[in-house]
Amino acid sequence: MTDLYIISGFLGAGKTTLIQTMASSVFQGQKIVVIENDFGEAGIDASFLTSCEITVTSMNSGCICCSMSGDFYKAIGQIVKEYQPDVILVEPSGVGKLSDIVKACLKQKELVEIKRCITVVDIRRFDKYKENYGEFFVDQIRYGDLILISHLEGNSGEIEETLDKIRECNQEARIEADFWDSIPAEVFRTGERVEAVKELYEESLKTPKISHLLSAVSSPFRFAREVFSSVTLECNDSLTKEELKLKLEHVIQYADGMILRGKGIVSCNEGKFLFHYIPGKFQLESSQAEGNKICFIGTGIKKEQIKSLFEGKL
Numbered sequence: 001m002t003d004l005y006i007i008s009g010f011l012g013a014g015k016t017t018l019i020q021t022m023a024s025s026v027f028q029g030q031k032i033v034v035i036e037n038d039f040g041e042a043g044i045d046a047s048f049l050t051s052c053e054i055t056v057t058s059m060n061s062g063c064i065c066c067s068m069s070g071d072f073y074k075a076i077g078q079i080v081k082e083y084q085p086d087v088i089l090v091e092p093s094g095v096g097k098l099s100d101i102v103k104a105c106l107k108q109k110e111l112v113e114i115k116r117c118i119t120v121v122d123i124r125r126f127d128k129y130k131e132n133y134g135e136f137f138v139d140q141i142r143y144g145d146l147i148l149i150s151h152l153e154g155n156s157g158e159i160e161e162t163l164d165k166i167r168e169c170n171q172e173a174r175i176e177a178d179f180w181d182s183i184p185a186e187v188f189r190t191g192e193r194v195e196a197v198k199e200l201y202e203e204s205l206k207t208p209k210i211s212h213l214l215s216a217v218s219s220p221f222r223f224a225r226e227v228f229s230s231v232t233l234e235c236n237d238s239l240t241k242e243e244l245k246l247k248l249e250h251v252i253q254y255a256d257g258m259i260l261r262g263k264g265i266v267s268c269n270e271g272k273f274l275f276h277y278i279p280g281k282f283q284l285e286s287s288q289a290e291g292n293k294i295c296f297i298g299t300g301i302k303k304e305q306i307k308s309l310f311e312g313k314l
C-alpha cells in the first residue's frame with residue numbers, strides 16, 4: 001500500500017511551495033512521485049518541480065475531480081506499478097474541491113492509503129475567496145485534516161481572526177499558523193482524520209452503484225470549469241525582461257473579467273524567468289525550469305483579448 005497525501009488550497013495559496021518543502025524535509029530520502037493537476041494547459045508547476053529534481057506526472061487542462069477523474073484513476077495505478085514509490089503527493093488544481101479529490105483517490109483504495117488531506121490557506125485572501133468562490137474554497141477547508149496558513153509575513157496580526165474563521169468551517173482540523181520549516185515533520189505525516197473525510201470513506205465502502213447515486217444526489221454545486229477559465233500564451237524569445245514585465249502588467253491591468261492567478265516559465269533574451277501573479281503580488285524571477293508558456297486563470301476572462309493585450313504594442 002502506497003501512502004498518499006493530498007495538498008489542496010485555492011489558487012496561489014502555496015501548494016507547490018509546500019510540496020517542494022515537504023519533498024526536501026518531511027520525505028527526504030523517500031521515493032516520491034507528485035501528481036500535478038493544473039487547471040490551465042501549460043503544466044508550469046510540473047516544470048518547476050521537475051527542475052527541483054522531483055518526479056512529476058502531469059494532468060493538465062481540467063480538473064481531476066470532474067473531467068479527468070478516469071485519467072486520474074489510471075494515473076495512480078500506473079504510478080504505483082511503474083515507480084513503486086513510498087509516497088504519492090497529489091496537487092489538485094486550485095479550483096478543485098477537496099471532497100471530490102478524496103472520492104477520486106478512494107476509487108484506488110486497494111493501492112493507496114490517504115494519509116493526510118492538507119489544505120493551504122492564504123491568510124490575506126480568506127474573506128474575498130470565501131465570499132466569491134465559497135463553494136470551492138470552503139470545501140477545501142472543510143475536508144482538510146491539516147490546515148496550514150501561508151503568506152504569514154507581515155500579516156501575523158490577523159492570525160487569531162483567521163483561525164476563528166477557519167474553525168467556523170472546520171472545527172476538527174489541526175491548524176498550523178507557523179512557518180512551515182518550524183512545524184515538526186510528524187505533523188505533516190500523520191494525524192487524526194476529520195469526520196467529513198471519514199464519511200467519504202464509509203460512502204466508498206458501499207456498493208459502487210449506491211455510492212455513485214449518493215454522490216450524484218449530494219453534488220448540487222457547479223464544476224470548476226463552469227465558473228473559472230484559463231488562457232495560455234506562448235512568449236516571444238526576443239523580449240527583454242523589462243518588456244516582458246510591462247506586457248504582463250498590461251494584461252493584468254486591462255483584461256476583462258477577474259484574473260485570479262497568473263503563472264509561467266518564460267524564456268526571453270535575458271534568460272529564463274518564473275512568473276507568479278496572485279492579486280496584490282507580482283513576481284518575475286530567474287529560473288532554471290524548462291518551458292515557454294504563461295497561463296492566466298480567472299473568471300470572465302477572454303482568450304482573444306488577453307492574447308492581443310499581450311502581443312500588442314505598449
Ligand SMILES: Nc1nc2c(ncn2[C@@H]2O[C@H](COP(=O)(O)OP(=O)(O)OP(=O)(O)O)[C@@H](O)[C@H]2O)c(=O)[nH]1
Pocket residue numbers: 009010011012013014015016017018045093094149150151152153261263276283
Ligand atoms: N511570501 C510568501 N510567499 C509565498 C508563500 N507561499 C507561497 N508563496 C509564493 O506565492 C506564489 C504562489 O505559490 P505556489 O506554491 O505556486 O501556489 P499554488 O497554490 O501552488 O498555486 P496554483 O497551483 O497555481 O494554484 C509563489 O510566488 C510562491 O513563492 C508564503 O507563505 N509566503
